[in-house]
Amino acid sequence: MIMKFPNDFLWGAASAAYQVEGAYNEDGKGLSIWDEFSQIKGKTKHNTNGKVAVDFYHHYQEDIKLMAEMGLKAYRFSISWSRILPNGEGEINQAGLDFYERVIDELLKNDIEPIVTLYHWDLPEKLQTKYGGWENRKLVDLFVEYCRILFEKFGAKIKYWVTFNEQNVFTSLGYRWASHPPNVSDTKRMFQANHVVNLANAKVIQLFHKLVPNEKIGPSFGYGEVYPLTSSPADVLAAVNANQFNNDWWLDVYCRGYYPEKILRLLKKLHLDFEITAEDLKVLKAGKPDFLGINYYHGGTVKAPDFEKVKNQKDFDKTDPYLMAADKQAASPESYLFESVENPYLDKTNWGWEIDPIGFRIALRQVYEKYQLPIMITENGLGAFDKLEDGKINDQYRIDYLNDHLVQVGKAIADGVPVLGFCAWSFTDLLSWLNGYDKRYGFVYIDRDDYSAENLTRIKKQSFYWYQKIIESNGGKL
Ligand code: BGP
Numbered sequence: 001m002i003m004k005f006p007n008d009f010l011w012g013a014a015s016a017a018y019q020v021e022g023a024y025n026e027d028g029k030g031l032s033i034w035d036e037f038s039q040i041k042g043k044t045k046h047n048t049n050g051k052v053a054v055d056f057y058h059h060y061q062e063d064i065k066l067m068a069e070m071g072l073k074a075y076r077f078s079i080s081w082s083r084i085l086p087n088g089e090g091e092i093n094q095a096g097l098d099f100y101e102r103v104i105d106e107l108l109k110n111d112i113e114p115i116v117t118l119y120h121w122d123l124p125e126k127l128q129t130k131y132g133g134w135e136n137r138k139l140v141d142l143f144v145e146y147c148r149i150l151f152e153k154f155g156a157k158i159k160y161w162v163t164f165n166e167q168n169v170f171t172s173l174g175y176r177w178a179s180h181p182p183n184v185s186d187t188k189r190m191f192q193a194n195h196v197v198n199l200a201n202a203k204v205i206q207l208f209h210k211l212v213p214n215e216k217i218g219p220s221f222g223y224g225e226v227y228p229l230t231s232s233p234a235d236v237l238a239a240v241n242a243n244q245f246n247n248d249w250w251l252d253v254y255c256r257g258y259y260p261e262k263i264l265r266l267l268k269k270l271h272l273d274f275e276i277t278a279e280d281l282k283v284l285k286a287g288k289p290d291f292l293g294i295n296y297y298h299g300g301t302v303k304a305p306d307f308e309k310v311k312n313q314k315d316f317d318k319t320d321p322y323l324m325a326a327d328k329q330a331a332s333p334e335s336y337l338f339e340s341v342e343n344p345y346l347d348k349t350n351w352g353w354e355i356d357p358i359g360f361r362i363a364l365r366q367v368y369e370k371y372q373l374p375i376m377i378t379e380n381g382l383g384a385f386d387k388l389e390d391g392k393i394n395d396q397y398r399i400d401y402l403n404d405h406l407v408q409v410g411k412a413i414a415d416g417v418p419v420l421g422f423c424a425w426s427f428t429d430l431l432s433w434l435n436g437y438d439k440r441y442g443f444v445y446i447d448r449d450d451y452s453a454e455n456l457t458r459i460k461k462q463s464f465y466w467y468q469k470i471i472e473s474n475g476g477k478l
Helices: 031-036 055-070 094-109 125-131 138-154 166-173 187-211 233-257 259-268 279-287 305-309 357-372 394-413 462-472
Strands: 010-014 074-078 113-119 162-165 216-222 226-228 292-295 300-303 339-341 375-379 418-426 444-446 458-460
Touching: 010 094, 010 113, 010 375, 010 462, 031 125, 055 094, 055 300, 055 458, 055 462, 074 162, 074 418, 094 113, 094 138, 113 138, 113 375, 138 187, 162 166, 162 187, 162 375, 166 187, 166 233, 166 394, 187 216, 187 233, 187 339, 216 233, 216 375, 226 233, 233 259, 233 357, 292 357, 292 462, 357 375, 357 394, 394 418, 394 462
Parallel strands: 010 074, 010 418, 074 113, 113 162, 162 216, 216 292, 226 300, 292 375, 375 418
Antiparallel strands: 300 339, 444 458
């Protein structure tokens, strides 16, 4: 089947500052909460951190040259707030602005569209210690001020801006599961912080529309469709609940300006509710995005909750927080809504993430039909152990994974979903937040491991040449 992609489809790849840049304290950069958190023993695999990462800070010209050789049309990267404002507020670090300007200009010179993420999890440490981070409403204005600097500086050069990367992930892992900074394990505080981020998202979108009226902005959401385990109506209801809890809880706020009522009521019952003022509701309504960024890795499967377990919640297991585990705390909202189970039809990656290309088509259809916004796929890819043999990396498994997922994107486009582009995660190998340097995603191998960053040689994998052909044929070779 020949896939038809729009002529201006953005064939891209993505990264995030902390995961690639390194130079964590160079040229005036302030520390971020990730620089601090990764120092806590046992939090990341082999205590890996982003001090050097893959040193994009010093290798950006070489990496962009490889992007140009591949024919990449777009590169999504994030700006590190504490490189621009070392204290998160106050004095601007000119060297930080200059670095991103050089990156942007280099991309444009090579006809690669820069897609800029404003926040990919690396909050300036000073804002955490001084104000308590995202739990404090003060952060809304501070985020807006940081973004104002970037809109004024780069507004004329950047067409696509991403506000927050995976708000669902960083609030849950940071404030509920204590597996990301700020290392908190308190569901109520998570909902409070999440609301503040929603306000920041909406306010920054409003400002953007004023300052950069001709370009586009939207959040990137980590979306996964949730399936019922069986056709039993109780399981189907559990899946409806899970989709509301895992997806609509964020997307309804972004696109419609209000929270799903059912979930709000449940939170109230469990004393997990948070303050929403009349002014907040106005702010949320006024910050509608121009597109939705979707990061897609996997969805989930659920069955009806077992209310016996609800009564005795300490029986619940806490497994990988990425895999939507239930909560050990007394008031776990999930336990009233659904119970997560394995999907018997799906294979898994080496890290236990389900592989579900058709779920991608379903996700794109659902999101578009519900919110009627164009979609930018801001992440999708396979984390795997790659082997360097005779100077080569044969990552056929990654080619298969991406090919299968892109075929489903093509089908979703044929179904009528306006998809602006596809950013594979990732261009070069990079640091996985919790899993170190062996969980590789790139088209370009980087010669380093969890212990040594001496080499950093860039080596094109087989998937590099495959993606080059896909781009050249505008998806015709899928
Ligand atoms: C997403 C993040 C990315 C990236 C990716 C892969 O949630 O937005 O930054 O890390 O997941 O995750 P991991 O590194 O855990 O494999």
